[in-house]
Amino acid sequence: YTDGAGKQWYQRRVRGSPKVLKMKIVISFLLALPGAYCDDVKSLLDTTYTDGAGKIVTLSDLSGKYIGLYFSASWCPDCRQYTPELVKVYNKIHEDKNWQIIWVTEDHNEPDSDNYFKEMPWIRLSWSEKATRGKSM
Numbered sequence: 489y490t491d492g493a494g495k496q497w498y499q500r501r502v503r504g505s506p507k508v509l510k511m512k513i514v515i516s517f518l519l520a521l522p523g524a525y526c527d528d529v530k531s532l533l534d535t536t537y538t539d540g541a542g543k544i545v546t547l548s549d550l551s552g553k554y555i556g557l558y559f560s561a562s563w564c565p566d567c568r569q570y571t572p573e574l575v576k577v578y579n580k581i582h583e584d585k586n587w588q589i590i591w592v593t594e595d596h597n598e599p600d601s602d603n604y605f606k607e608m609p610w611i612r613l614s615w616s617e618k619a620t621r622g623k624s625m
Contacts, residue, residue, distance in 0.1 A: 537590060537611040545611050553586045561594035562604035575609060581608075591616055 526580065537545045558574065560567035574589070581587050589610035595601040598615045605612055 535617060539611050550588055553588045554576045556589045558589050559594055562600045
């Protein structure tokens, strides 16, 4: 944990449950939305994202793709364990199955978020949108 708040969040939301990893896999796939057809979802996701190279990606760039929302943080041990597994699945299906993941950070500071994102091949919600749009997702 990088701070006391992170530890408290982890204890409240995760509590070291052995089922967390399996639940995150299920949740990630349940959140997959084909093309964001629902108006409420579309308005929620209608913002700009960035990839690992800093390229801007818009919702219209994601048209026709399955979209998964992934909430994690660098200070979360279960997230650190799960992320490499999700990367393996993503790398296998993202082109063939028209799949994209949007990462929404739960980190407490931008440098930790930036460093953790380097391990991910997908796109992310910008740090500046985390406090507003990220809390609505």
